[in-house]
Amino acid sequence: MTYVVKDNCxxxxxxxxxxxxxxxxxxxxxxxxxxxxxxxxxxxxxxxxCPADAIRPDTEPDVExxxxxxxxxxxxxPVIVTKKDPLPGAEEMDGKEGKMEMFSEKPGEGG
Known part of the structure; x- marks a missing residue:
């Protein structure tokens, strides 16, 4: 088993x-x-x-x-090991549908 981050992030x-x-x-x-x-x-x-409930075990349906x-x-x-502030508007975006349309392939800063 492993854990993964889903689109609610x-x-x-x-x-x-x-x-x-x-x-x-x-x-x-x-x-x-x-x-x-x-x-x-x-x-x-x-x-x-995870406040957004975006981390799920791979044993759940449709997680493959x-x-x-x-x-x-x-x-x-890049790897990230240090807590940072959430993105602006994170609370409003939490739980929204259709978030894959907003996904960016660009890397973050890491750290």
């Missing part, structure tokens, strides 16, 4: 999760985070830290595509 990018991760397997894009599924040790400490999505971007984005 887009345009929110809360980073509470990165501070609790014992293996630093989070990677930062311009407007979301991903987890490297091969680096995740399945401890689950990140899941309850998110495993590959997280793998793809974790291999090209």
């Amino acid at each position: 887009i345009a929110c990018k809360y980073t509470d999760c990165v501070e609790v991760c014992p293996v630093d397997c989070f990677y930062e894009g311009e407007n979301m985070l991903v987890i490297h599924p091969d680096e995740c040790i399945d401890c689950g400490v990140c899941e309850p830290e 595509k998110w495993v590959e999505f997280n793998r793809k971007y974790s291999e090209i984005w």
